[in-house]
Amino acid sequence: MIDRPVRIGLQLQPQHMDYATIRRTASEADDLGVDILFNWDHFFPLSGEPDGLHFECWTMLAAWAESTSRVEIGALVACNSYRNPELLADMARTVDHISEGRLILGIGSGWFERDYTEYGYQFGTAGGRLDDLATALPRIESRWEKLNPKPTRDIPVLIGGGGEKKTLRLTAKHADIWHSFSDPSTLERKLGILRDHCADVGRDPSGIEISVMGKTEDRDKMYELGARLFTIHTGGPSPDLTELREFLTWRDQRNA
Template sequence: MINQNVTKRPVRIGLQLQPQHMDYATIRRVASKAEELGADILFNWDHFYPLYGEKDGLHFECWTMLAAWAESTSRVEIGALVTCNSYRNPELLADMARTVDHISDGRLILGIGSGWFERDYAEYGYEFGTAGGRLDDLATALPRIESRWGKLNPPPTRKIPVLIGGGGEKKTLRLVAKHADIWHSFADADVLEHKLGVLHGHCETVGRDPAEIEVSVEIGGSTDPKDGDRFRELGASLFTVGVGGPDPDLGPLREWLAWRDATNE
């Protein structure tokens, strides 16, 4: 199942600079280097503790970092992959996003998801609840965020792109169909093909052209950009490399950027 309209999108390469196991000077240096190399998007993530390695290792908060990146970079788009909906009131999150949008001169992407890392919830005093309940909360929050953007003075500099991460077929992909400009999947190519079929069904139900939604995929630390060819055939156009501390290796990013340039020729 290949959506020819989507495959016409140029390839973009993101870097998820995981804010763990390194000091901020290293994070700032690597972020600047990624922009210099030509990355299209610079992501962090929204957690309070490392996701792997030393569980109490160095770690920094998401949105204060995005504001800093808005000042320390000048071209690359920035965002979280992804913000946890549970951690902030939707109106506050909308205002934070609008502010970072202005600081960055219109380079923010609002990546958002329903949350899953129980330690964050337990140690910071949020109710963990159930996966279904957290998705229901996200469904309620998204229109509130959109509504708040229409009330803020000044308004956002542009229609802030909304990226929704996850692949749940009943709830998450329906939210993608209704609200997302970008859908981020963690699936392999075979699973992605199936999920795209489900997403297209939801788009038909809500009356939306699926070609309006950019397909984003996680490529982790892969060093073989040919792995992207199959994703590209399915319509993916945003490919994100992940790196963390203590000494982030940008070698895979360089390989994927070269693949992007060759593919977009």
């Protein structure tokens, strides 16, 4: 069994604010001691004014790789549908080098239909998108072995989603981190399913870090269930790090 410390992530949602605000907030979070800084991989806001200010995921991650110094960075999560798997592997490898080994590849199958329709991607079905993700993950892993130079480390793969037949099996086969949006009772059940998938593929489930969204009322129960990565989110126009500061204090108490 791996004894993991609590880690805290911040998802800085790149909507409804200018980039100067995003850069300043990312730097502040880095200085505060957050463990992981996430954005998301969408082309339009997910809340508020649908056509409000918004910025693209991977160019932002490259900028964060230069403008931060300590924090790990990644998307929560990158959409598999938007980029050829070999290209995504190369992009991740490049940001990994720019950041000197701080990139996490968060990835999922995609769900926001407007992104697909306005940018010319085939939306298809949820099952089909998951099948595409299953095909893409080994291609990404294979490309990392072929690139010159190779990544600076074994880039951690975070898979987001709770589908019990496909997503959790992909997690068992490929992921270093599983991100769930579940409440405690649902998380407990899905962890049992994940353990079954790990047994089927011959993997120790303790090798997968359990990640959840940070909710003050649930965090101690989530911790008891095995969650160790808790992510707070904030966005524009005025990102607020008050909750993040409180979670960092809780982290330090748990890890003492």
